[in-house]
Amino acid sequence: MTETAPAGRARDTQADPPGWVIRAGQLVQRPDRRAVPDGAVVVRHSTITWAGPAGQLPAEDRRLPVEDHPASTIMPGLIETHAHLGSYTPHVSQHVSDPALLAQSLHILSALATARQLASVGVTTVQSLGARHYADVALREAIAAGVLAGPRILASGAQLTTTGGHSWTNGAEVDSIDDIRRTVRRHHKAGVDVIKVMATGGFMTPGTGPWAAQFSAEELRALVQEAHRLGKRTAAHAHGTEGIRRAVDAGIDYLAHASFVDPDGVTRFDGALADAIAERGIFVDTCAPPSWPPVPGETFTPRAKQLYEHGVGLVAGHDIGAVLPPSGYTFGLKQLEASGIPRAEVLTAATTRAAAALGLSEVTGELVAGRSADLIVVDGDPLESLDALDALSRVVIGGRPFVPDQVVPFDPKGSIPGQGPDTPGRVQASRNARWTAHRGLRHGPAFRARMHTPEETP
Numbered sequence: 532m533t534e535t536a537p538a539g540r541a542r543d544t545q546a547d548p549p550g551w552v553i554r555a556g557q558l559v560q561r562p563d564r565r566a567v568p569d570g571a572v573v574v575r576h577s578t579i580t581w582a583g584p585a586g587q588l589p590a591e592d593r594r595l596p597v598e599d600h601p602a603s604t605i606m607p608g609l610i611e612t613h614a615h616l617g618s619y620t621p622h623v624s625q626h627v628s629d630p631a632l633l634a635q636s637l638h639i640l641s642a643l644a645t646a647r648q649l650a651s652v653g654v655t656t657v658q659s660l661g662a663r664h665y666a667d668v669a670l671r672e673a674i675a676a677g678v679l680a681g682p683r684i685l686a687s688g689a690q691l692t693t694t695g696g697h698s699w700t701n702g703a704e705v706d707s708i709d710d711i712r713r714t715v716r717r718h719h720k721a722g723v724d725v726i727k728v729m730a731t732g733g734f735m736t737p738g739t740g741p742w743a744a745q746f747s748a749e750e751l752r753a754l755v756q757e758a759h760r761l762g763k764r765t766a767a768h769a770h771g772t773e774g775i776r777r778a779v780d781a782g783i784d785y786l787a788h789a790s791f792v793d794p795d796g797v798t799r800f801d802g803a804l805a806d807a808i809a810e811r812g813i814f815v816d817t818c819a820p821p822s823w824p825p826v827p828g829e830t831f832t833p834r835a836k837q838l839y840e841h842g843v844g845l846v847a848g849h850d851i852g853a854v855l856p857p858s859g860y861t862f863g864l865k866q867l868e869a870s871g872i873p874r875a876e877v878l879t880a881a882t883t884r885a886a887a888a889l890g891l892s893e894v895t896g897e898l899v900a901g902r903s904a905d906l907i908v909v910d911g912d913p914l915e916s917l918d919a920l921d922a923l924s925r926v927v928i929g930g931r932p933f934v935p936d937q938v939v940p941f942d943p944k945g946s947i948p949g950q951g952p953d954t955p956g957r958v959q960a961s962r963n964a965r966w967t968a969h970r971g972l973r974h975g976p977a978f979r980a981r982m983h984t985p986e987e988t989p
C-alpha cells in the first residue's frame with residue numbers, strides 16, 4: 532500500500548515567505564529599457580506586485596522587510612532555452628539486477644543536478660530540448676510541486692528523429708507521418724511542453740551528417756500541425772541549410788543552431804532564408820559560442836551576427852549538457868557579445884526575448900507587477916560589463932530565495948569536462964576527425980556497408 536505524504540511534508544523548501552522588498556543601486560526591469568537608479572522590487576508570495584524607483588514605493592509596501600544591495604543591480608532571472616538535462620549520467624555497470632532501471636534513475640538525478648547548477652548561476656527558467664525517460668517532465672513536476680528547489684522547467688521529452696538519426700539513443704525514432712503523429716501524441720500524453728525534432732544530423736551521432744536533412748518538408752509539416760493542434764510549440768535542431776529551409780517552410784517556431792552548413796561542410800550564410808526566419812518570427816539559438824575555443828580557420832561557425840543583422844530574434848540557448856556545461860552559461864553570453872552583438876541585446880536574448888520564445892512573456896523575463904518573481908541580484912552593472920553576471924549575490928525563483936549549489940567556475944582555456952585539457956589545435960583536430968568519421972571515411976568497409984553516410988532525403 533502506498534501512502535501519500537501530507538502536503539508540504541516532503542518539501543525542502545519552506546512555506547511562502549511574507550512580502551519583502553529587494554532594493555538595489557540599479558533596477559533593470561528589462562535590458563532593452565533604461566535602467567532605474569535606486570530601484571526596488573516588491574515580492575508577495577510568488578509574484579512581483581510592484582517595481583520602480585525606491586523613492587516611489589507604494590505606502591502599503593513601506594513596512595515590509597527590505598533587503599538592500601546598494602552596489603548591485605536587480606534584473607530578471609536568466610533563461611536557458613536549450614538544455615539537455617540528464618546528459619551527465621554516470622556509466623551504469625551491467626553487473627546489477629536491472630541496469631536499465633538504474634540508468635533511468637541515474638538519468639533523473641543527473642537531470643536534477645544540471646537544473647540546479649543552472650539555477651546556481653542565475654538561470655531561473657530552463658527549456659529542455661531533449662531528455663530521456665521524460666526526466667524533464669518529472670523534474671518539472673517535482674520543482675513545481677515544491678518537492679525540490681530549482682528553476683522553472685519546460686519539458687520536451689526525447690527528440691523526434693529518424694531511425695539511426697541524430698540522438699536516436701534518446702528513443703523517439705520515427706519513420707513515417709503516422710509515426711510522427713503517434714509520437715507527438717505520446718509526448719503530449721506524457722505531459723511535454725514543446726516538441727523537439729532533429730531536422731538534420733548532428734556532430735554527436737556517428738552515421739549522421741550535420742549537413743543532411745533527416746525529414747522531408749511534408750513530414751515536418753505533419754509534426755508541426757500535430758504539435759500545434761495539441762497546443763505545443765515546436766523546436767528544430769538544424770545545422771544544414773536544406774534542413775533549416777524545410778523546418779521554416781513547415782512552420783517551426785524555434786530553430787537551434789541554424790549553422791547554414793552545406794553538404795561540403797562549409798558554412799554559407801543564406802540571407803534570403805534568414806529574412807524568412809525573421810519575417811516569420813522564428814526564434815533562434817546559435818547554441819555553441821561562435822567558436823569555442825577559438826579555432827583559426829574554422830568554417831563551422833554559428834551565424835549569430837548575420838542573423839542579428841537580418842533581424843532574427845536570437846535567444847540564449849547554449850546546448851547546456853551537450854556543448855557547454857551549466858557553468859558555461861555566462862561565458863556563452865560573452866561569446867555572443869564578442870561576435871558583435873550589442874550587450875543589451877545579448878541580455879534581452881537571455882531574458883525578455885527568451886521568455887517570449889518559450890511562450891512565457893506574461894510569466895517571466897521582465898520585472899513588472901504581475902510577473903513571477905524570478906530575479907537575480909548581481910554586483911556591478913551588467914549593462915556595462917557582462918562580467919557582473921558572475922558576481923551573483925541573490926537568486927529568487929517564483930518568490931523564493933534559491934540557495935545555490937557550489938559550481939566549479941567555467942574555464943574556457945581549461946578543459947572540456949570529461950575530456951581533459953584542450954587547445955585550439957586539439958579542438959580543430961578532433962572536429963576534423965569527427966567530420967571525417969561522419970562521412971564514413973574513417974571506418975572500414977564493414978562499417979560503411981552497415982551504416983553509410985546518409986544522403987538528403989527527398
Ligand SMILES: [Zn+2]
Pocket residue numbers: 613615660661768787850853
Ligand atoms: Zn541540443
